[in-house]
Amino acid sequence: MTKPDILLMGPYPDWDLAELEERYQVHKIYSAANREAFLAQHAPNIRAIATRGELGASAELMRSLPKLEIVSCYGVGTDAIDLAHAKANGIRVTNTPDVLTADVADFGVALLLAAARQIPKGDAYVRDGHWATGNMGLVTRVCGKKVGIVGMGRIGSAVAKRLAGFDCEISYFDINRRADLHYSFVPDLTELARRSEFLIVTLAGGESTRGIVDAPVLAALGANGILVNISRGSTVDESALIDALERRTIKAAALDVFASEPNIDRRFLALDNVVLQPHHASGTVETRQAMGQLVRDNLAAHFAGQPLITPVV
Numbered sequence: 001m002t003k004p005d006i007l008l009m010g011p012y013p014d015w016d017l018a019e020l021e022e023r024y025q026v027h028k029i030y031s032a033a034n035r036e037a038f039l040a041q042h043a044p045n046i047r048a049i050a051t052r053g054e055l056g057a058s059a060e061l062m063r064s065l066p067k068l069e070i071v072s073c074y075g076v077g078t079d080a081i082d083l084a085h086a087k088a089n090g091i092r093v094t095n096t097p098d099v100l101t102a103d104v105a106d107f108g109v110a111l112l113l114a115a116a117r118q119i120p121k122g123d124a125y126v127r128d129g130h131w132a133t134g135n136m137g138l139v140t141r142v143c144g145k146k147v148g149i150v151g152m153g154r155i156g157s158a159v160a161k162r163l164a165g166f167d168c169e170i171s172y173f174d175i176n177r178r179a180d181l182h183y184s185f186v187p188d189l190t191e192l193a194r195r196s197e198f199l200i201v202t203l204a205g206g207e208s209t210r211g212i213v214d215a216p217v218l219a220a221l222g223a224n225g226i227l228v229n230i231s232r233g234s235t236v237d238e239s240a241l242i243d244a245l246e247r248r249t250i251k252a253a254a255l256d257v258f259a260s261e262p263n264i265d266r267r268f269l270a271l272d273n274v275v276l277q278p279h280h281a282s283g284t285v286e287t288r289q290a291m292g293q294l295v296r297d298n299l300a301a302h303f304a305g306q307p308l309i310t311p312v313v
Contacts, residue, residue, distance in 0.1 A: 004303055005042065007065070009051040012074065016292035020050065023300070039064055048072065048299055053095075054261060054279070056080020062091060070302045072295045075282075076100060077232060078312050079205035086313045093313040094298040097154060099290035100282040105158035107281035108200055108230040111254035112163075114275045115226050116140040116198070121272070140226070140251070143167050148196030150189065150213065151203035151231065152178055159200055171195055189213070193220035198228065205232030215240035218250055226252045230281050233258040242267050245274055256281045 005025045012020070020026050027046065032038035046065045049057050053075025059082040062068055070092040071081055078095050086093050114120060118139045125136045143166045149156045152172040160170045160183055171184040173192045178185070186192040189212065193199055199221050203209045213227070213236040221227065227250060229236055238259045244250045246267075254275040258264040261279055268274055282288065298309050 004047045005045040006048040006050055006299070007042070007046045009049060009055040009057065012050070012295075013288060013292060015289065016074075016296065019292075019296055023296075024048075026050075048302070050074070050295060050299070051081070053077040054080060056082075057086075058082055059085035062086065062089070070094070070299065072298045072302075073312075074291055074295050077205050079232065079234070081312075083313055091313070092302060092308060092311060094295075094308050094310050095312050096291040096294040097310055099294055100287045101154045101158050103284050103287045104155050104202075104230055104281040105162055107256065107277075108155070108159045108202065108228055109162050111228045111230065111256065111275060111277065112198055112200065112226065113142055115228065115252040115254040116142050120275055140224075142198075145169070145197045146171070146195060148172065148186070148192040148199045149183075150192070150199060150201045150235075151209075152181065152183070153202065153204070155230070156200075156202040157181065159202060168198075190217050190220045193217045193225070194222075196221065197224060198226045201227070201229040201231045201235055203231045203235050205234050209235045211235070211237040213237065213241075215243070218244040221250050223249055223251060225250045226254070228254045230256050233261060238265055242271075245271050248273065 003025045005027060008026050008028045010030050027042045029035060029038055043064050044066060047067050047069050049071040051057050051071060051073050053073060057071045062085055068091055071086060073081060073095040076095050076097050078093060081093055083093060116139065122136055125131055145168050147163050147168045147170050149160055149172040152174045156172060163170060171186050171192055173186050173189045201213055215237065218240055241253060242265060245253060252273040256277040257279050268276060294310060301308050
């Protein structure tokens with residue numbers, strides 16, 4: 001039986017790649033010396049794209065693949081996939097929700113603790129020998145604080161559940177109030193920031209949320225406020241954030257995502273009031289294995305003519 005041809009947009013872990021190559025003819029566009037020549041050679045046979053959230057699949061790419069049937073995304077975010085083009089052309093799209101929720105929520109809390117309790121600074125304080133000359137300065141507690149969650153979806157609600165264990169007072173901003181949650185709903189993001197000591201961004205990416213955390217929101221968060229972003233870099237106006245950090249009109253930030261990954265704005269590196277991470281909130285062995293399995297299961301379901309497990313389009 002002939003293996004279906006799939007286009008792999010970026011590297012997958014070895015355990016996923018081995019499984020994919022066993023069932024499919026895998027074409028690695030990221031390894032191609034000449035992308036245009038590579039596509040010209042293989043495009044006529046490609047029936048599926050396996051991609052990652054940050055790599056996506058553009059309308060231009062999909063148009064170049066006349067037999068394309070499905071885009072299976074390793075990640076929750078689909079803002080880099082042209083969903084409108086896919087839907088208009090009968091191309092199915094899947095992602096990997098739920099399996100990464102717990103790890104991303106854990107990491108959001110970890111980032112908050114790292115920024116508030118200045119854990120990276122404490123580590124450096126010991127390593128650099130400063131402790132011998134005196135105790136490190138005092139930091140900010142997390143327990144009992146007012147937390148605003150920007151986006152109360154799967155990850156936002158998981159973060160809220162964890163911070164409830166810290167006796168935090170939780171409010172949230174979203175398109176609509178969630179009837180199944182008892183947390184305070186604040187329909188105005190600037191007002192949520194004004195009420196909050198910590199603001200945690202868990203929104204989906206895309207044009208509707210681009211730059212939604214802007215200068216007025218940061219000003220409302222204030223000089224004692226801490227921002228955590230575990231969503232997409234596009235959701236925060238980075239210029240406004242860097243300005244607020246430099247002028248210390250907010251206390252600190254902890255960021256796992258950036259506007260231009262992995263080539264982030266170099267101004268972040270000079271700041272001592274920001275914790276920086278390499279978009280690694282879901283980066284545990286357990287979650288990445290589950291994500292890869294879900295990518296493969298969606299592809300298998302499609303080619304077997306069965307319902308998709310986690311359809312987006």
